[in-house]
C-alpha cells in the first residue's frame with residue numbers, strides 16, 4: 001500500500017553522481033567520457049541529415065490518417081529503473097483513450113526507450129525517436145540532467161515536449177515555446193513549505209538544510225520567497241553521510257523547526273542524526289526527501305508527525321475520481337505494473353498531452369499542437385489543475401502539505 | 415622421508431639437469447650437482463654466474479623450468495619453500511635479509527616458526543652459545559645491529575629450524591676480516607654438529623679452506639668441480655680467483 | 659560550549675567507523691602491499707548480505723551476524739585468490755586498477771542483485787541516547803566506539819604477542835624470506851584479506867542503520883577511512899585508530915565552525931598539512947612503497 005506512494009530516489013543530476021559515485025572512481029569517469037565522445041561523434045555526423053529532415057517535412061512527422069506517434073525516454077534498467085514505470089502510466093492512459101476511439105479518429109501510439117538515467121544515452125534515444133522513428137511529440141522525460149541534455153535537439157526540431165520529471169529552475173525560469181512542464185516547480189514547492197512553516201505551524205525559528213545544487217537551491221529559493229527566513233541554513237554535498245555536525249548546529253541554534261531539502265539517502269541520515277542527539281524539532285520535508293519505502297530506515301519517532309509536500313494525491317484514496325480512474329485503467333491495461341506514483345507521473349503527462357491534441361483546431365501539426373496546448377485552462381489532471389498560456393508553461397501550481405502519521409500521508413491535523 | 419632408495423653414497427642433495435630462468439634470462443643451465451651428507455660444499459663463481467639462483471632453486475624460492483631437485487632421495491622439485499623448511503632445508507639468503515623492524519628475539523623465533531613453542535627457548539640458547547654477541551641484543555630491532563651481527567643473526571635464524579642442509583649465500587660479504595673469521599668458524603662448528611653446509615662465496619680462498627668439495631660456476635653452468643686440492647692445483651682457478 | 663562538546667562526541671561514532679575502515683586497509687596492506695580501493699564495495703556487499711539474511715531469509719540476529727561475518731571472510735579470501743594473486747607481482751598501477759575495477763564491478767553486481775533503492779538494517783543497540791550533561795551520545799555510536807577499541811586492541815595483541823601475528827608481520831616485511839622461515843605466505847595473505855573484509859564489513863553493518871544501505875553507501879565513508887589510514891601512517895594499527903577518531907572529530911568541528919559543505923576538502927587539506935610535516939603520517943615508520 002505504501003509502495004504505491006513510492007518516491008523518487010534518483011532524480012537530479014547531482015543525485016546521479018551520488019549513485020554513480022564520483023569520489024574515487026576514475027574508471028567510471030573514463031567510461032562516461034568515452035560514451036560522451038561516441039555520442040558527440042554521432043551528433044556531428046547526423047546533424048546535417050537533421051536539418052534536411054525539418055525542411056523536407058511536408059507531412060507532419062508521426063501523424064497518419066489513423067495514428068499519432070509519441071515517444072518517451074525514461075530509465076528502464078540500472079539504478080533508476082523504477083522510474084520506467086512511467087511508461088505503463090502513459091500507455092494505460094493512451095489505451096483508455098484508444099478504447100474510446102482515439103483522438104479525431106487517430107489511435108495513439110507510444111515508442112518508449114530506455115535512457116538508463118544517463119544524459120548521453122537519453123540524448124541518443126531522443127535523436128532516435130525524432131530522426132529515425134519520426135515521433136510527433138515527446139511525452140514525459142525523466143530527470144533534470146537528462147532533460148537538459150536533450151534540450152538542444154528538441155529545440156532544433158521544434159518537437160513538442162509535454163512533461164519532464166523535474167521541478168528544477170532551469171525548466172521554469174526560461175520559457176521554451178515547445179516545452180511544457182507538468183510538475184510544479186521546486187520553487188513552488190519550497191514556497192509552500194515556507195508558508196506552511198510560518199503561517200500554519202507558526203514556527204519561531206526555522207533551520208534549513210539543503211542540497212548544494214540546483215535542486216536544493218531551487219527549493220530553498222522558493223522557501224525564502226514565501227517570506228520565511230532561516231535562522232540557520234546549512235548546505236550539504238550530495239555525497240555526505242555524516243550529518244552529526246550539521247544537526248548539532250541546528251540544535252544549538254535553538255530552532256523549533258527544520259526544513260529538509262534533500263534526496264532520500266541524506267534525508268534519512270539527517271533524521272537519524274537528529275535522533276542521536278535527542279533533537280526533536282518540527283520537521284518539514286520536500287516530497288522527494290523521504291520515500292515511504294524508506295520510512296523504516298528512519299528512527300520512527302522522527303518521521304512520525306513530520307510534514308511533507310506533495311502534488312500527487314494519496315493513491316489509496318479511491319474516493320478521488322482522478323485516482324479511481326487511474327487505478328482502474330492501470331488494472332485493466334497494465335496489470336503487471338504497480339499503480340505507483342511513477343506510473344501516476346506518466347499518466348498525468350499523458351492526460352495533458354491528450355488534452356492538447358483534443359484542443360487542436362484544423363490540421364494537426366506540431367505548430368497547431370503547441371498553439372492548442374497554450375490554450376489549456378484549468379485542465380484537471382491526476383496531480384491537480386494545469387493552465388498554460390503562451391507565456392506560462394509552468395505546469396501544476398498546487399502543492400499541498402501532508403502529515404506523516406504511522407506510515408501514512410494524511411491531511412495535517414495542526 | 416628416506417624410504418627404500420637411500421643412495422649408497424649418502425647423498426643428501428642432488429640437482430639434475432636443473433635449468434632456471436627469470437623471464438628470458440636463463441640463469442642456470444642443465445646443472446648437475448650432488449652433495450654428500452655432512453659435507454661442506456662450496457659454490458664459487460663470478461658475479462652473475464648463477465650461484466644465488468642455484469640456492470633459490472634448492473630452497474624453493476624459484477621453480478626450475480627443467481630438471482629436478484632431490485633431497486634425501488625424494489624428489490622435491492614441486493615442493494613449496496615453506497614445506498622444504500620442514501624437510502630440513504634452511505636458506506640464509508644473500509644480503510642477510512633479516513627482519514629489520516622485528517627484534518633479534520623475534521627474528522630467531524621466526525626462524526623457529528615450525529618448531530614446537532616449548533623448544534624455542536632452548537634453540538635460542540643454542541644460537542646464543544654459537545653467537546654470544548647476540549645475547550644482550552635480544553630486545554633490539556634487527557635493523558639496529560651492525561653488519562656482522564646481522565649476519566650472525568641471519569645464520570642463527572636459519573639454524574633455528576634445526577636444518578639438515580644449510581644454504582649460505584655470501585655470508586662474508588662486506589664484513590671485516592675478523593668478523594669473517596668468526597662467522598666461518600661458526601660454520602665449522604655447525605658442520606661438525608652434523609649439518610650439511612652449502613656455501614656460496616666470492617671469498618674463494620677461505621671457502622676452499624673450509625670445503626670438502628667445490629663447484630665453480632660460469633654462465634649458469636658448472637665449469638669446474640673437484641676437491642679443494644684439485645681446484646687449487648688448477649691453473650685457471652688460481653689465475654681467476656686466487657690471485658695467481 | 660555545548661555545541662563544541664556535542665561536535666566532539668558525535669564525531670567519535672563516525673570516527674570509529676573510519677577507524678575500522680582504516681584498520682581494514684592497514685591489515686590488508688601490511689601483508690599484501692595492496693591498497694584496497696575496493697573496500698567500499700566489499701563492505702557494502704557484506705552489509706547487503708546481512709540485510710539478505712535478516713530481511714529475506716528471516717534468520718535470527720545471531721545467525722545473520724554469523725552468516726555475514728563468515729561471508730565477509732570468504733569474500734575477502736576469494737577476492738584475493740581470484741583477482742589480487744594474479745597481479746601480486748605486477749606494478750602498483752596494475753594493482754590499483756585491479757582494486758578500482760573490483761570496486762565498480764562489485765557495485766554493479768550488487769546493484770543487479772539488490773537494486774539501488776535504499777534499504778535498512780536495524781540498530782545493534784536500541785534505546786534513547788545517553789545524556790552526558792547537555793551533550794548526547796547515541797547508543798549505537800557508543801557501541802561502535804567500544805567495539806572498535808576492543809577490536810583494535812585484540813588485533814594489536816595478536817600482531818605483537820602471538821606467533822601468528824609475528825608471521826603476519828614477517829610476511830609484511832619480506833614475503834620471500836618469510837617463506838624461508840616455513841611460513842605459508844599465501845595463506846597469511848588470504849587470512850589478512852579475510853580479516854580486512856571482515857572489519858570493513860562490520861563497520862558497514864554498524865553504520866548502515868544511521869545512513870541508508872545501498873550498493874554504494876560506503877563510498878564516502880571509505881574516502882574518510884582512506885584519509886584516516888594515511889593520517890595514521892599507512893601500516894600502523896594504532897595510527898589507523900587514532901587517525902579515524904581524529905578525522906571523525908575534526909571533520910565535525912570543521913563542519914560546525916567553518917563550513918559543512920567543505921568538510922571533505924578541509925579534511926584533506928589537514929592531511930596534506932600533516933604529511934607535509936610528517937611525511938610518514940602520525941604513527942608511520944615505513945614509507946608507503948614497495949621495496
Ligand SMILES: Nc1ncnc2c1ncn2[C@@H]1O[C@H](COP(=O)(O)OP(=O)(O)O)[C@@H](O)[C@H]1O
Pocket residue numbers: 436439440441459460461462463464465466467468
Ligand atoms: N630477479 C631477477 N630477475 C632477472 N634476472 C635475474 C634476477 N636475479 C638474477 N638474475 C640474473 O640471473 C643471472 C644469475 O644471477 P645470480 O644467480 O644472482 O648470480 P650470482 O649469485 O652468481 O651473482 C644473472 O645474469 C642475473 O642478472
Ligand SMILES: [Mg+2]
Pocket residue numbers: 462465466467508
Ligand atoms: Mg648472488
